[in-house]
Amino acid sequence: MLRAISISFRCKKLSFPNAYLSRTILALRHISVTSCPALTMKALEHGTPPLSDAQRRTIYALSTPPGKSGVAVIRVSGPETLGVWQRIVRTTRAARISQDKGKGKDVNRSVTKTPSILPQPWKMERCHIIDPHTSEILDDALAVFFRGPRSFTTEDVLELHVHGGRAVVGAVLTALARVPGCRPASPGEFTRRAYEGGRLDLTQVEGLRDLVDADTESQRRAALRVAGGEARSQFHALREDIIGCLALIEALIDFGEGEDIEEGVFDQARQQAQRLRDRIQSILSDNRRGEIMRTGIRLVIFGPPNVGKSSLLNFLAQREAAIVTHVPGTTRDILELSLDIGGLPILVADTAGLRESPDEVEQIGIERARKAVQAADASLLVLSLSDAVSATPSGPRLHIPAEIAPLVTPNTFILLNKMDLLPTSVLMPTLTALPQHGCWAVSLASQTGTGEFVAGLATELQDRYNLIQDAEGEDTNVPLITHARHRVHLESALEFLDAFLDTPAPEDIVLGAEELRYAAQAVGKISGLVDVEDVLDAIFNQFCIGK
């Protein structure tokens, strides 16, 4: 139908004879009649061409998860929202008003018979939802009208809080489909309208999505900050400063130093660019903390066979996720689980025990385990305490098998398991000789020391990812970058600033200005201020319908 309309417009522009035009439109109508549902037929019978999706600008969707629930929220947004209210919402307020005027006796019975009255914006009202054709009551509900631009999408928005049964929701959605100008929303369309209306920038859109997806406390806190506009204002300030630097150079190009412009402006611009460069560099040197916190810290459990790696995974998951037997080489493939450890999102992976093995299948598993350790954000080496610690004249000494040693770094956490197998006389001096940080001794069989281990691991990870809260419970040293997309644009802004700083002397100032312009554009792309059409679909399509 869209194509039909655009062709007819083009025909008009080229001044085709009217007879030709009407034949074309008739033919196109025929196409739409054969390809469109009953609604189209009905519209044509009444002599009005059906509306295209683009024309039906008012969208609606169930915003709560489908299925049975106490309450379901249906959202409507767009220019026809008030029309929707008038057609399907009958408030008890309206009935009361008409009763006061002596036109009705019983408020409840007269609600649907009462003509609609305008909503009181931002106030929740008790109402009946009615079928616009039959006036049948579909539900006893609550409705709230948000008058644009003071709404989520910046358009008029209506929220219907109905009973969360499938039949109720289905009936209300069907009623909405019957209101002219309305169509179902596509995934993320409400948020996209909020973005297009200037209510949110792209970082806030991403923050909102992360908030919906947040599984742990740290993810929730980080997403809430971004959705609230913290990243938006910082990226905005950065872009403004680059533009300020560009303004100096533009002034030099237009007027020249010395005559109309005071001396030293070029040097001033260079110093400013250098400071901006350092600022971006320090934002980028965050060890990907923001991205890791959002997606989860990848922690790989590794070590020799039969030391209790799978037992550890099961303990952390609090269920029998992995197979545990006394046979060395039980685990072959990588088993990954998403867990919440001390409020941190952790993707824990159990791996095959590392050893020389003639078994082809086991060899593949071992190779996968090695690669997983190398690609991980953090790794945890599990050893059996009795095998790993040997007595030496200078005290107990930790022994790491030769095939595992290359994978161990100063950042590797160590868990010494099976401490129940060591006699107390040997255990006590061993425990006192262990490193103070990142090393724990436990018995997964008897669950001795496991509480200290989990708390210690969480603290170490919080330290490492620098997510420490201050006395007021606020996170300190919060990373600005939370998505790989931000990093890509900041890296290119850094390159443009470097290119500006490399521009030789004031002669090439025009080229230098161009570099600064690109740097500002790169930072602008993070917020969606320029030229980001290509990324919009990717970002909004990840939302569920109704968001």
Ligand SMILES: Nc1nc2c(ncn2[C@@H]2O[C@H](COP(=O)(O)OP(=O)(O)OP(=O)(O)O)[C@@H](O)[C@H]2O)c(=O)[nH]1
């Ligand atoms: N005594 C004792 N036995 C344990 C402890 N933890 C695990 N085990 C036993 O050690 C054996 C091996 O445990 P797993 O968890 O399968 O060890 P794994 O490191 O995953 O072994 P692979 O998958 O073969 O690499 C099982 O029989 C467990 O019951 C412990 O703390 N003490």
Ligand SMILES: [Mg+2]
């Ligand atoms: Mg195992």
